[in-house]
Every structure is written in C-alpha cells, then in structure tokens.
Amino acid sequence: MAAGTVLLSLGLALALGLLALPRGAEPRCFCQVTGYLDDCTCDVETIDAFNNYKLFPRLNELLESDYFRYYKVNLQKPCPFWDDNSHCGMRDCAVQPCPSDEVPDGIRSASHKYSEEANNLAAECEEAKRLGAVDDSLSKETRQAVLQWAQHDDSSDSFCEADDIHSPEAEYVDLLLNPERYTGYKGPDAWKIWNSIYEENCFKPQNVKRPLASGRGDDGGHTFYKWLKGVCVEKRAFYRLISGLHASINIHLSARYLLQDTWSEKKWGPNITEFQQRFDEDLTRGEGPRRLKNLYFLYLIELRALSKVLPFFERPSFQLYTGNKSQDAEMKHLLLEILHLAKSFPLHFDENSFFAGNKKEAAKLKEEFRLHFKNISKIMDCVGCFKCRLWGKLQTQGLGTALKILFSENLIEKIPESGPSYGFQLTRQEIVALFNAFGRVSTSVKELENFRNLLQNSEFSGERET
Secondary structure (H helix, E strand, C coil), X not given: CCCCCCCCCCCCXXXXXXXXXXXXXXXXXXXXXXXXXXXXXXXXXXXXXXXXXXXXXXXXXXXXXXXXXXXXXXXXXXXXXXXXXXXXXXXXXXXXXXXXXXXXXXXXXXCCCXXXXXXXXXXXXXXXHHHCCCCCCCCHHHHHHXXXXXXXXXXXXCCCCCCCCCCCCCEEEECCCCCCCCCCCXXXXXXXXXXXXXXXXXXXXXXXXXXXXXXXXXXXXXXXXXXHHXXXXXXXXXXXXXXXXXXXXXXXXXXXXXEEECCCCXXXXXXXXXXXXXXXXXXXCCHHHHHHHHHHHHHHHHHHHHHHCHHHHHCCCCCCXXXXXXXXXXXXXXXXXXXXXXXXXXXXXXXXXXXXXXXXXXXXXXXXXXXXXXHHHHHHHHCCCHHHHHHHHHHHHHHHHHHHXXXXXXXXXXXXXXXXXXXXXXCHHHHHHHHHXXXXXXXXXXXXXHXXXXXXHHHHHHHHHC
C-alpha cells in the first residue's frame, strides 16, 4: 500500500487573551489567530474560512441524518491494561442506548441493499462463504487457526481495535441524544488515561518528560521539544495527532460546559475560564498555543483523508442505506458534495514523503505506527465515564479510519467505477466514525472562532467600563 502524508509542523501564530484574570495578572490584548503555517503555503485564515463558512454547515447537516447519528458500541468491555472497576457515578456520565425499534430497519438489517448489483454481490458472498467454509475433516486446532488467519487478514489494515458489533453487549447509541460535553469526569482517573496514552504509546522514552506532566519538574519543555525535533517526521506526527485530538476534546468540554444545574433547568454553554486554563499561553506556560497548532494539524490530516476516499463513495453501488430511499439518495448527494468540497481545498499539503526511504525500514515503522495507535484505541475501554468512553472510542476509530485511508492510496486508486471494491473496504462503523470524528474536529475549529469573539467582546466591554 502506498503511504500517505507529509506531516507538517504547523506554526500557527496563536496568542490567547485573558478574561477571568488570575490574581496579580496584568490584562493583555487578545490577538486574532493569523499567519502562514510552517513549510507550506497554507494559512490559518484559509482553514478557518473554509471550515466555518463552507464545510461545517454541510457536515453538520449530514451528521444529523439517520445513517450517521446511530453508532453501535460496546461500553461494557473491561479495561485490558489494569484492574479498574470504578465508573463515574455522575448522571451526566451516563449513556442512553436506543431501543432496537427506534433504529431504522436498514441500519439494523445490513443485508438489505438497494441495487440489483449489490443484491447479487451479497448472494455471491454468501455462496463463497458456504463453499469456502472450513473443511470438517481438518482437526479442531487447524480449523481454529484458519479462522484466526481470516480474522487477521480482515484486521491487518486496521488502526483500531474495533468492537464486535454482533456481541450481545453492543448497543446502538443515538449520538444526537448523547452529545459530547463536560460531564465532571476529571482528576486522577482522567489523567491516568491520557498519561498512559502519552507515556506508553507516543514513542517517547521514559527519561524524556512531557511539559506540565503532573507531579514532575518542568524545564519549560526544552528537553521534550528537543527530543521531538530530533525524531523522524512520522513519530513527531503521531504525537501531534494525539495532542490535536486531546486539544479538540478539551475544546468541546469548554464549549459545552454545565453552567447551571437546578431542579428546573440545566444550562450548557461556553466556559471561557475553562478554555483559558487549557489553552491560554501564560496559564499553560506556552503549551496552549502548541496544543492548538496540533488541532489544526489533525484537521488537515483528516481533511486529506476525506479528499482521498472520494472514489469509494462515488460508486453507484454504494448506498447510505437506512430504509428511507428518498432520504438516503439525498444524503448520499450531500456526502459527495462534502467530499468534493474537501478535495477542492486549495492548500492541501504534499504527502509523498511519509514512510519514504528504505522500504524495509518504512514498512517496520508503519507497522509500529499502526500498533501504537491500535493500543490507544484499546485504552478507550479504560475510561470510567461512559459518555467520555463513547466519544473517545468513536473519535479514535474515526482517526484510525482516516489513517487507514491515507495508507491505502494505491488500493483506492484501483477501485473500479462500477462493481464491488475488493481491495479496499470500509464498514458502516468506520464510515460513521470517520465523518463524526471529523465533525468533532471541524466543530473545534468553529468553536475557536466563538471563543475569539467572546474574548474580544469581553475586552471591549472592559475598555468601555474603564
């Protein structure tokens, strides 16, 4: 498979102003995010304008449709890395699964297809499965080995440990009724999750400490960033993708914070102080702007994956099947419009040197990259808050699917215009995760604009009062 993406160091000129000032702090002007990105012609203004006024409204409409709002997930899987049965007891951590009769028939019955070609293909697959069944004359051990080989072949290009959607514990969840927002899940339990991700899965040696790591001395990040600059572009990219995902999640929690909780009403909205504590340059000792750079980096990676996967969805035989034929046709039209829009983005980065060089070393590095990310997807089963676990699993599967697309470029280019795609496939779970995960990152970029406006208005009000 051809490798996908030159991963760029995105130098965004980000300076965030203070609203709720800590004691003794001097007021500062808030500066608009602006400027060119390092190593490419792309600038922040182009990304913001493209996302906030072109892509985001269309993507939001798509994600509200039946096909994309229902996601099947197993939230009961035990943590595979440590014994921990503690779960968030707060009511906002709970996830309400869907009764089966509320999920559209077409989503629950995957065998239903629209086209005659797809029906014939399904029949062929069933026949092949029957004819290719494991020979009963083989020993039990050999039959088991053959089945394991088949499962390995199915997952060899996967970057995620996907849930078994046929498990009795897997349930459909309506994402619109279980939105990602602040639940109160924080402290040592949440820190343990992110610490395990960064310390054990980001290629980082133990003697190199992350900036602002809990309970440790900090040298302003000098040692860490010296190490990061010295590693290969792929390993730097891996860290930046995880950091960007972390930043995106923190923006969601700050933007949909529980502001009021009374017996009569719950009110959710942007919490500027929470946002500042996570991203303000002074309050984070310079880390906030770096985190936001990595958010834009993640955005460009997932946007590039969408631009690359267009041939898979353009085939007439592909349908967003829910059982509502007119709505499904309308949503496929909108889906293709979004993918064409992604492809039209004027400043996509070059992608020809990712995992380049010696083929043997590149293949080894790519496999390490895949296994590290797969490990992170398993850590999501250790998250104690079920709502956080839901969105963590979905977003890691979505990013993993984006990576799978970028590393399958040759296979995608060979997809026939009509007929089945044998070389490259996406399951419905991967499709739903891919677009919802990008929807979360797109929302984060949009929310940054909202926080800028809130901060600017606050500064203006403060100047007027004085």
